[in-house]
Amino acid sequence: MTPSYLKRLAVLCSILAISGCGTTSSKDSGGTSDGLLVVNPKLSIIQGPASAGVEARKQPISILVLHHTASSLPSALDTLQGRTKGHKVGVHYLVSAEAPKARIFRMCPDSLAAFHAGKSAWGKFESLNQSSLGIEIVNYDGNINPYPQPQVEAVLALAQHLVTTHQISPENVVAHSDIAVGRKIDPGSLFPWEYFAANGVGAWPDAKDVQVFRILLKSKKLTNPEIQQLLRAYGYRLDDNTDKTLGLAIEAFQRHFRAAKVDGVADDDTVAILQALVKKYRSAPAKAATPAPSRRV
Template identity: 35%
Template sequence: MSLVATPDSRFAAKIFPSPNHGERMGANGMSGRRPDMLILHYTGMPDTGEALQWLCNPVSQVSSHYFVFENGHVLQLVPEERRAWHAGASHWAGETDLNSCSIGIEIANPGHPGGLPDFTAEQIAATLNLSRDICERWAIPPERVLAHSDIAPGRKIDPGEKFPWRHFAEGGVGLWSEPAPIRGGRFLARGERGQPVEALQAMFAMLGYGVAVDGVFDQKLEDVVAAFQRHWRQEKVDGVADASTITTLRDLVAQTRQARTA
């Protein structure tokens, strides 16, 4: 399938085609699934040009719909109607083929391997404009604008704890609740078991994370807690469910449930 002559979004300067895409598939096995999720990534490579070429190399078997340079320049790599290969093994709200239901944006940044430098102001402005446009055209709800780390905890940690999720929510993109202050007191951590852990797992599952509700605080749950903190409680990312993390999670679950029933 060939790319159209102009980008789907007016915020993309031009098309730089990647061959790495396919049909969007629904749960019924039929093609034509509409995207209802937006996933944000960083490239995690030291060289921006190499990162772009990798997303367009058929050997890599990876791609994204859009690529945002440090100067805010945006390219479209894959048509929005097509299934780009950016999410990988992932889970959210009971779904596992997230490539079929999402649009992916790669933001040029060397990431944690490169010291996690700040995103540039130009990148943030361009990504916000692009994201808002995508969400408006596809009616993507705020609670389905997510980090790669949200849908693949432990396996992925991008776009990282420096990504300005609050700024995006203030700009109309994504879900946000002011994080509860970090204080001392009771906390849950790896190795614990019981009803409090089960209640924590249930809240994560209600938000959308792929977590078993079995009352066991294992490595997988620690990864989920850290992913949540990277997105919604960025001041401290340690995988420990302290009072600040649990309160912030509770507030976001309540906000999401209210939005779904509105």
């Protein structure tokens, strides 16, 4: 071999060593250095064990799905590698519950579709693995156990980065329970959705609109078909028009937007919140009463 050829070969090997496996893209959260990526002063991501439950992404990222693990951190790190026969799962990010600072693990790049959503639907989207990113949050049950503040801040910083990077709209930041009505209950009624919305992640109704709708509902209640129509307009998938399915969809909605009372009953407060969300984020169905636009102060 000539000296010039050896020199070019050495340069090529150096480039390959720096670039690593080349699985990231400009839309990913970025590459890592010594297993740690510092995105900004509030967000550092550790390269965790790789999830095997992934495939090539064939759709643009449009949705962010939040889950709880229903397990400890070590168990979640093991399970989410997706190497158990017959249980090939995966996820993009896992957030620990440690104090004083929670850790964030990346288990696959954003450019891959991870098997985290299962049977799912939201609005026009079906089988959301392809169109979504998934964050698993360590909590045995987010309907019982509050999320510690260090963990909340870590998830918020990560979610802020993801919705900005991938231009995910507020109404498409969802709970696993939102996209799998009657099948899933995570991340649970104790997840701080209102706090997230106040900090630029996810949807929340305007209080003035909710109050106006409450007043309107005192004089005219909505029928079950009208409530079903509103739920579907916002994004929930109801597979049929039975009272049972309606109750399950209302329960999923309440876990997200009315955590004080999760009972599957479409009372005035629940319906008013639903109407306000449809007004703010979706095109309202023709049969749904709509208040006058709120005056800005």
